[in-house]
Amino acid sequence: MLSRTLITAAAHASSLHIQPSTSIISLTSPFTRGSLRILQSAIIEHATNYKTPAIPGEVNAAVLVPLCNVDGVPGVLLELRGGKLRSHAGEVSFPGGRVDPADVSFLAAALRETQEEVGLDNGQIDILGQFGPPERSLMGLRVWPYVGFVYPSGSHRTDSGSLDDPLPSISLSSLTISQDEVATIFHLPLSAFTSPARVRPDKFRAASPYWAIDVSDLVEGFDGANDPLGHPVVGGGKEGRLEVWGLTGWYMSLLMKILKVYT
Template identity: 55%
Template sequence: MAVRPASSIISLTNPLTSSTLSHIRHTLNAAYSSAEHSPEYTYDPAETHAAVLLPLCNVNNQPGILLEVRGKLRTHSGEVSFPGGRVDKTDASSLEAALRETHEEVGIHPDQVEILGRFGPPQLSLGGMRVWPYVGFIHPQPQRRRVTEVNTDDHTPLPSLPMSSLALSQREVAFAFHLPLSAVVSPPRLHAYQFRGTEPYWAIDVSDIIASAETSDKDPLKRDEVGGGREGRLEAWGLTGWYLNCFFRTIGVYR
């Protein structure tokens, strides 16, 4: 298992643009379109389902991913996670569930999300739910269309998302932070884990990123709200870490 940032289809330091979103959309489609009809991607209505959003965004002109630290909940309390949750009967699809949950948890309206694709395969959570992951870019303002065909030659940086614009669910989210893409190739923060005891992946230590974000946040994270990770680290690990690795392998950051 290795890191190879030079092979990534996008820059890990320059702001995301319409061109880079187009490359990500094309890469996800090429990697997973043929898998849509395989058994592991079949949506079984007899199962309980959940959906998460991997939310790409620019913050202060840095490309990265918006992540949460979960509140004091019955499961995975205090852990790093994506926005998302259980698919309800009122949801038209797992994608709609991911968008609804993102709105409820961090205040991002569905029309702010430009969907780039789905990846996977969907895994069972420890709670027995089949989790469907989607990738989207978060615009600071609602867009007329969430999915657009963009100019692949447009290298203008897309607007940054003000972290102060988020409206966190007091019950579900203890903290929200921006994980810069450049941080996911930093060896000191990468720790080798095995997903479900078999598949190797990198857990990403975000302790310092959160500590830095807290210095300017009006509602700092309470230390007793933190859980997960080893040796006192706050990490993106477990299913969240696994899906981050799946995404980074797809776009060529990890191999």
């Protein structure tokens, strides 16, 4: 018998709406110190609505949702996982991975993995907070998501100047990706999350509604079947599309709810 939670989720499968006009920050203007403050406050408020303590003995992972400006456009830095990896090969994902015993915290694990996978130094990342609740991956790991804003290498955070001044943009070509783990990286503009041509309704774990996002045209070298290195894209999405879906899509939809883009 289905649980009450699953029945309720199924009954409200079409209740997730896209309302960009209600967003608490601009989806088209570059991130500013002011918009990051607004987002950080919303993440902190969201975190008060759930309490998920770590369970002793449970295997954990941590990921970073790296917000950034690229050519003055606000968005998210995402990676396409290498096609030869043992798990989640060929899928769009955030940088991150399993928490090691040497990691002093889940956040430390997310930052370590981010540096290993895409070459971002900790000093380039302004952590805005953790959101959730953390969900289990298909591999059984409890995945803890963090949000941070990425500055270009050599750029420094500043608390001076106007809160409305655009923050500096990063150059994707300046990043160093791990060829063993990452096929390529790309920038997904925030405006994509409200584009009728990109969004597709889906259900996380066949129960909770969220929006999957088509990014086929944003990943250079993707030909509809293989990643830029020629490896098959196993977890590409529906009907040959390359999508932000599954746990990554679920977390992005959750973040859009925090932004009040999705209701």
